[in-house]
Amino acid sequence: MEAKLLSRNTKATTGKPVIGVFAPCDPRIDQASRERSTNxxxxxxxxxxxxxxxxxGNQAEVVYSDILIDAEAQADQVAKQFKEVGVNILVCVPDTWSFPQLTTLSLLxxxxxxxxxxxTTGNSGTRPGVVYTHATSGAIAQYGKLTHINVGKWPDVGQNPEMSADTVEALVDWCYAAATFQGLKGKRVVVFGHDSMGMETALPHxxxxxNQFGLEVTRLDMKLLADMLKKESYDKDELxxxxxxxxxxxxxxxxxxxSAKDSELLDQSLALYLIVRDxxxxxxxxxxxxxSQLEWGSDDRGIQLPVADIMESLFNSSFDHNGPKPVVPFATEADVQALLTQLFMTWLSGGNPPLFMDFRKAWDKEDAKALAEQNDYVIKGHEKWLEKGFVDGVNSGSASFNWAAKPGTGEKEIMSKISFPKAVDYFYYLGNSVHFVSPGEIKGVAARLAYSSLSGMFSMIWxxxxxxxxxxxxxxxxxEGANPTWPHTFVVPKYATMMEYKQYAPANHFHMTWDLKPARLQFWMDFxxxxxxxxxHKRPQxxxxxxxxxxxxxxxxxxEDATKKLKAGKR
Structure with missing residues (x-):
């Protein structure tokens, strides 16, 4: 027998999230119940x-097997079906009692x-799939494997029962988290430059x-970008x-x-986007x-190079000069923990743009009230910024253009709200910043990933x-009290008080993604x-x-914490 040379052609879907749906069944039950399980x-x-x-922009692939798993033989058969098409996420929908070890445990x-x-199961007493779910979940938990159960609703009778909307929603949220966990394995991020400005919270661990996420961190020196700018290694027509x-x-x-000098600097900063993109x-x-800082554009011992604000904003936006595009999470100051936070939350939200912000001034209730009084503001009642205070989220880079308007706004209207002033303070002569003020009533999750060498674990403060x-x-x-040339987003946390927010920030940066549900984030943190x-203290457990x-x-x-620490110790 000779070794086989593989084809150089690979499937585009290889390694992507593939959801496999299956069900066990009791071989002793009537044919109508078996058909119902298949349906x-x-x-x-x-x-x-x-x-x-x-x-x-693509959808996670979903496959299913209509072979009901009665015992080991069917478990092996379905497993082979799933493995042949790359299933890496399992959804079991039992409608009858069966025997855990002979069915799902053998599949696993x-x-x-x-x-x-x-x-995911209905709550039926007729052919109790819910009993099977609890038996199998309990068995799996004993040997230390994580599972999630979704005891939902579908009719107890009828050959074609349909899940309730709440049951489907809970399953979809779980699948988003599973797709994020599996879909990012084997992927990589690239970071230009070393540990940014000595900020230990930005370290690429x-x-x-x-080990924990299956992600690779490719590190490239900024000298490569400087050389490519000087060599004009980009498509000049595209520029x-x-x-x-x-x-x-x-x-x-x-x-x-x-005009002449500043126009050239602007072109260089735009060329930087094309170089890094390629x-x-x-x-x-x-x-x-x-x-960026300090070597790139803030240390006058070196050759000053243009700010990267527009480049970073373009990556984090859902469009550029070529039209609609996927959001590519990008972090200023080589803040890898920021990058990972943005990456995970973008995937969990189905591709929504992330926002990178300094945790700048936290305006507590008293500060907000004084601000209102100084400006003769007439209180209307129930202004959240007066009831809780707010954070002025502001940073020179990484602000997605999308955050200049509400979700769903078109490119033209978004860009009409953005200006590009000359960079000030440290970067005055080096190009243009991005400036806008985000509108109110954008809801989502604000969070920040952190790492501790004491536990060897990552945490998400959110x-x-x-x-x-x-x-x-x-x-x-x-x-103007912070920086009038940078983007600003005024953020009010739902449960944190401003005192808690100020005390418990794990770094000087935090990040927000709109339309991200807590359940999705929690499922992903489990995986x-x-x-x-x-x-x-105001958030219930x-x-x-x-x-x-x-x-x-x-x-x-x-x-939860105790179990996660036990699992981390086993890794």
């Missing part, structure tokens, strides 16, 4: 198909220990990131198109006081980061949050074994209909 499999798969959007033996598995596109949208809102495409990177708008005069005062940190229920594995091992 439930088909229905569940159809409910998931087209609903799990990946950041590149074919897959890695960390493969996500969900049991290369080994830990590889002209990019500049024309920006001029067409912003016009006089692009500040070029020394380098990232070359190594198939799903995110990036750029150090809260739901909403943006607010201030009257024009107060907006100007707040912006990735990330500690969930919500030290807000569990909010029904909003949080995911705690997995049984956690309850049997002393709680």
């Amino acid at each position: 439930i499999i088909k229905h569940a798969a159809s409910q998931l198909a087209g609903k799990i959007q990946l950041p590149d 033996s074919h897959f890695p220990q960390d493969i996500p598995i969900n049991f 290369v080994l830990e990131t590889r 002209k198109r990019l500049r024309k596109w920006l001029n067409g949208h912003a016009g006089e809102r692009i500040e070029l006081p020394d 380098l990232m495409k070359e190594i198939d990177a799903v995110g990036g980061g750029f150090m 809260d739901e949050a909403e943006t607010i708008s201030l009257p024009e005069a107060m907006t100007k005062e707040v912006c 990735a074994n990330v500690l969930s940190v919500t030290p807000w 569990f909010i029904e209909g909003e949080d995911r229920p705690l997995p049984l594995l956690y309850l049997l091992n002393g709680g």
Whole structure:
């Protein structure tokens, strides 16, 4: 027998999230009940198909097997079916009692220990799939594997029962988290420059990131970018198109006081986007980061180079001069923990743009009240920024253009709200910043990933949050009090008090993604074994209909944090 040379052609879907739907069954029951079980499999798969959007705009693939798993032989057969098409996420939809070890446990033996598995079942007493779910979930928890169960609703009778909307929604949220966990394995991010400005919270924890998330961190020196700018290693015709596109949208809102010199600097900063974009495409990177300070443009011992603000904003936006594009999470100051936070939340939200912000001035209630009084503001009642205070989120780079307007706004309207002033302070002579003020009433999750060498674990400090708008005069005062040329987003946390927010920030940066549900983030933290940190005294431990229920594995091992630490110790 000779060794076989593989084809150089690979499937585009290889390694992407593939959801496999199946069901066990009791071989002793009547044929009508067996047909009903098969119909439930088909229905569940159809409910998931087209609903799990990946950041590149594609949908997660959903497959199903109509072979009911009665015993080991069928478990092996379905496992082989799934493995042949790359299934890496399992959804079990039992409608009858069956025998755990003969069915799902035998199926699971074919897959890695960390493969996500969900049991979604109706609450029927007729042929109790819910009994099977609890028996199997309990058995799996005993040997230390994580599972999630979704005891939902579908009719007890009838050959074609349909899941309730709430049941489908809970399953879809779980699938988004599973697709994020599995879909990012083997992917890579690229970071230009070393540890940014000595900020230890920005460190690329290369080994830990590889072990915990399956992500690679490619590190390239900024000298490569400087050399490529000098060599003009980019498509000059495309640069002209990019500049024309920006001029067409912003016009006089692009500040070029020394027209010839400043125009050249602007072109260089736009060329930087094209260079980095092509380098990232070359190594198939799903995110990036750029150090900038100090060597790039703030140390006058070296050759000063243009600011990267527009470049970073373009990556984090859903469009550029070529039209609609996937969001590519990108972090300023080579902040890798910021990059990872943005990356995970973008995937969990189906590709929504992230926002990179300094945790700048936290205006507590008293500060906000004084601001209102100084500006003769007439209180209308129930202004969140007066009731809780707010954070002025502001940073020189990485602000997605999308955050200049509400979700769903078109490119033209978004760009009409953005200006490009000359960079000030450290970067005055080096190009243009990006400036806008985000509108109010954008809801999502504000969060920040952190790492501790004491536990060897990552944590996510998070809260739901909403943006607010201030009257024009107060907006100007707040912006000028920080930096009037940078983007500003005024954020109010849902549960954290401003004192808690100020005390418990894990770094000087934090990040927000709109339309991200807490349950999705919690499911993903379960898969990735990330500690969930919500030290807000007003947030209940569990909010029904909003949080995911705690997995049984956690309850049997002393709680969520205790179990995650046990799992980390085993890795």
